[in-house]
Amino acid sequence: MPRAxxxxxxxxxxxLTAPLLxxxxxxxxxxxxxxxxxxxxxxxxxxxxxxxPLSQSGTVTCSTCHDIHLAxxxxxxxxxxxxxRDERGREFCRICHRATSPGMGGxxxxxxxxxxxxxxxxxDPSQGIDALSKNCISCHDGSSSxxxxxxxxxxxxxxxxLPYDRGSHPIGVAYEAARLRHGRKTDLLPLGMxxxxxxxxxxxxxxxxxxxxxxAIEKKxxxxxxxSKLCLACHIVAGR
Numbered sequence: 577m578p579r580a581x582x583x584x585x586x587x588x589x590x591x592l593t594a595p596l597l598x599x600x601x602x603x604x605x606x607x608x609x610x611x612x613x614x615x616x617x618x619x620x621x622x623x624x625x626x627x628x629p630l631s632q633s634g635t636v637t638c639s640t641c642h643d644i645h646l647a648x649x650x651x652x653x654x655x656x657x658x659x660x661r662d663e664r665g666r667e668f669c670r671i672c673h674r675a676t677s678p679g680m681g682g683x684x685x686x687x688x689x690x691x692x693x694x695x696x697x698x699x700d701p702s703q704g705i706d707a708l709s710k711n712c713i714s715c716h717d718g719s720s721s722x723x724x725x726x727x728x729x730x731x732x733x734x735x736x737x738l739p740y741d742r743g744s745h746p747i748g749v750a751y752e753a754a755r756l757r758h759g760r761k762t763d764l765l766p767l768g769m770x771x772x773x774x775x776x777x778x779x780x781x782x783x784x785x786x787x788x789x790x791x792a793i794e795k796k797x798x799x800x801x802x803x804s805k806l807c808l809a810c811h812i813v814a815g816r
Contacts, residue, residue: 600638610708611692611789613641620792622672628660641668641690665689692789704748706777708784749781751810763812771809773798 592599597615601608616635624630628640642658650656663671669690694707696714705713715721755764767776774785775798786806787796799806804813 613690709782712783
């Protein structure tokens with residue numbers, strides 16, 4: 577039975593020079609900057625087999641799915657990605673999430689990816705939209721999901737996204753510039769005071785600022801918006 581890996585990197589009685597995630601991030605920073613399968617969390621709605629070890633505290637780590645001591649390539653010559661099993665795509669996801677398949681739903685299942693990397697390169701910065709947002713727009717342009725339109729040169733939600741926001745929240749906007757702009761609709765917190773779960777892309781608002789395809793929260797939000805908590809993480813409302 578494989579030995580557990582704890583968050584400090586303790587493996588089979590030996591200790592790594594840094595926490596496991598920090599070591600992985602040294603070479604794989606682009607993955608950590610993208611949408612990443614949750615790590616350092618306890619599995620929910622999943623059954624993790626013994627050959628995919630959790631940490632000693634029972635959380636998912638990079639080593640749950642990957643073993644760097646495996647072969648670089650599969651017997652067929654394809655990159656192995658050091659995965660612990662031969663399944664790929666959705667079938668690999670179902671190793672742990674089989675209890676919720678079929679009909680698992682969600683972006684992770686439909687895309688069959690654990691690392692939702694950008695497939696687009698921004699060649700025209702004047703478009704004001706980051707590469708990860710381009711991924712979202714590629715489906716959310718009405719072709720296979722809720723539509724998105726352009727208003728005043730900025731991508732925004734489609735009108736049918738949420739009935740109460742009227743599709744009016746833009747992306748591609750420089751947060752600090754918007755905060756300091758005269759005549760803005762609402763006051764905004766300084767960037768350094770915004771909840772760290774809200775991400776910015778070169779200082780701009782993107783789809784990934786409020787949404788994460790791996791989130792278990794309604795609308796794939798990065799945090800609950802109960803009581804407008806998500807909105808108030810950036811916006812200052814008088815009297816609150």
